[in-house]
Amino acid sequence: MTKWLSAMSLLVIAGANADPVIIPAGEYKPAVLLDESVDSVVMPAFKLDPTPVIYADYLVFTQANKNWRRDNIAAVFHDGNYLSDWPSADTIPAKRADSAITQVSWFAARAYCSAQGGRLPTLDEWEYASNYYLQQQGLSDKAYAQLLFGRHSNPTAYAKQSIGHDAEQLMHMHDRVNEWVEDFQLLLTNGDDTDLLAGSCGDSARFLTDYGDASYATFFRYQTRSNYRAQSTTSTLGFRCAYDME
Amino acid sequence: MKNFVKNAVASALLVSIAGLPAIVDANVPLKHDSEYVIDGKIYGMPKARIYREDYNGPAVVGDYVTMVPYLAELDYEGNKEHEVRMDVFSQKVEVAPGVSYNAWTFGGSVPGPVLHVREGDRVVFKMKNRSTEEVVITKPFKGAAPYYSQVAQNQLQKHEPVIAPMPHSMDFHSGTVAANDKWATIAPGETIEFEWIANYAGTYMYHCGTSSVLMHTAMGQYGAVVVSPKEGYPTDEDVDQEFVIVQSELYLAEMDDSFIYDHTAALARDPSHVVFNGHVSALSENPLKSNAGDRVRIHFLNAGPSGTSSFHVIGAIFDRVWAEGDPRNTWYGMQTVLLGASSSATVEFIVPEEGVYKLVDHEFADAERGAAGALYAGPRKIK
Structure with a gap:
């Protein structure tokens, strides 16, 4: 009980995630061509959490939704390591209240977003938002590529860093965690959408619109994300939620 | 069996x-x-199996699995079924004095362990993706391959466990199978199990085949399988020492206080380091040893990922060279062996006299970035 209370008091300090931000409608050219006949995608406006979901908010979710507590989750919804870094089902790791929640499966991420009245972003939405973010931040292709490859060289250190909860614009798209999207298994996978050749080594050039650093960094994200299972949980994989415009 | x-x-x-x-x-x-x-x-071969298992045993298992430059002796007659395990996980490794990076590894070292089998042997291979765990390889572990004790005795790479969750796969060039099945990518926490037959003699590369394969291999995921010929090489009885050398390029850039993979340099084929056995000093700190008059055999693999190697021993001539290690591909009297990425040769030379013999990639831009080592020869011993 004491632990529970202390966790709740932490929440008061941490507060809830900031309000979603509007990603305006527009057109974007994916760096990775999932369909070779589609080189640009028209996106309607939607709303997206400005930052990845944090531990403090995820704890509230598990308190309110007992089926998603670590000690209660159905085995089919995770790989055995769901929230495995929590000291107990009611206690988040020390000093991580405002870090991106990790060790969550795709199923759990979806359930969380649904409970907030939202959903996971689609792959196109997330990547479109990423482009929007890069422009907003004025990040060069080189800086973006270095950020991504740098994070993948030491992903745990990046994942542990805190996240501000008063963001008024998109933040931390590339410097905290990999993020679940609704349709993450689009290519290089074993389902009906499998492109067999894409699964073998070195066969990436035909998916890329150019061979610059930024495109490779983006492709690497697509590929990595696509090779997780819906049950996968890792210490560097989190999510943020999307919402339809009213 | x-x-x-x-x-x-x-x-x-x-x-x-x-x-x-x-x-x-x-x-x-x-x-x-x-x-x-x-x-x-x-x-x-039957289909690969992908599953989840609770496994906390040694990350490298197999009686004939060693650390470079060692090669386990095949102390059995005929063919054998090998149960081999090489888990995949991350490890901080030093590749040059003061230069360490968080490598993606098979078994924890760069290059990964050496597997020795005989032509016709069957390998039952297991690999768990333990990239979400801190895996220690520098302490003895009951049931572990000889590789473990050899790593413990050679701390040049200064191994430290690192967590870097990432999907990975295993592609054995020594196996003849459907790659989309056996070399499938597994998510963190998953285990893949499959079989292959060492159908052809030779020295073969293994590596991670997960895209970007350039990045996965450059991050450290490669090693050698030595498949000794069923009928042996014609010089088997005369060989005094047998070693394995794996050459590879590293593409590292300094960021803050550490080194990270530099994809721009990798695409431009502009390595920061070119190394024998994973460290610019691997074969200088621990030189190969022999005596004057010895016949030395080296199974040399150029793992790339993108460069060539022109392997040369300063002061010696290769008496025999078997391209790719296949005894049917014999060359004689070669000064240098040119190897493309993922290509190998088994070379032999007579150590002419007591002294120091430098081993180099005679493409000197590579040698001067680290692709050099040494063989120390003592006085001749009457056999």
Whole structure:
């Protein structure tokens, strides 16, 4: 009980995630061509959490939704390591209240977003938002590529860093965690959408619109994300939620 | 193993019934109904299995699995079924003095362990993706491969466990299988298990085949399998020392206080380091040792990922060279062996006299970035 209370008091300090931000409608050219006949995608406006979901908010979710507590989750919804870094089902790791929640499966991420009245972003939405973010931040292709490859060289250190909860614009798209999207298994996978050749080594050039650093960094994200299972949980994989415009 | 051995004659009969050529070797052991034999080589391995397991045992298992430059002796007659495990996980490794990076590894070192088998052997391979764990390889572990104690005795790479969750796969060039099945990518926490037959003699690369394969290999995921010929090399009785050297490029850039993978440099084929056995000093701190008059055999693999190697021993001439390590591909009297990425050669030379013999990639831009080592030869010993 004491632990529970202390966790709740932490929440008061941490507060809830900031309000979603509007990603305006527009057109974007994916760096990775999932369909070779589609080189640009028209996106309607939607709303997206400005930052990845944090531990403090995820704890509230598990308190309110007992089926998603670590000690209660159905085995089919995770790989055995769901929230495995929590000291107990009611206690988040020390000093991580405002870090991106990790060790969550795709199923759990979806359930969380649904409970907030939202959903996971689609792959196109997330990547479109990423482009929007890069422009907003004025990040060069080189800086973006270095950020991504740098994070993948030491992903745990990046994942542990805190996240501000008063963001008024998109933040931390590339410097905290990999993020679940609704349709993450689009290519290089074993389902009906499998492109067999894409699964073998070195066969990436035909998916890329150019061979610059930024495109490779983006492709690497697509590929990595696509090779997780819906049950996968890792210490560097989190999510943020999307919402339809009213 | 005998329980699994089926009579190849029965297989031949089945093949005959199917109306296909019935050329089989009666001594080749078949194990699964799916298998068949062509020219004495076994094909048709069963499907790979991907599953989750609780496993906290040694990350590298196998009696004939060693650390470079060592090669385990094959102390058995004929063929054997090997149970081999090489888990995949991250590890901080030093590749030059003061230069360490968080490598993606098979078994924790760069390059990964050396597997030694005989032509015709069967390998039952398991690999768990433990990239979400901190895996320690510098302490002895009951049931571990000889590799473990060799790593513990050689701390040049200064191994430290690192967590870097990432999907990975294993592609053995020594295996003849459907890559989309056996070399499938597994998510963190998953285990893949599959079999392959060492159908061809030679020294073969293994590596991670997950895209970007350039990045996965450059991050450290490669190593060598030595498949010794069934009938041996013609010089087997004369060889005094046998070593394995794996050459590779590293593409590292300094960021803050550490080094990270530099994809721009990798695409431009502009390595920061080119190394023998994973460290610019691997074969200088621990030089190969022999004596004057010895016949030294080196299984040399150029792992790339993108560069060539022109392997040369300063002061020696290669008496024999077997391209790719296949005893049918014999060259004589070579000064330098040119190897493309993932290509190998088994070379032999006579150590002419007591002294120091530098081993280099004679493409000196590579040698001067680290691709150099040494063999120290003592005085001649009468045999």
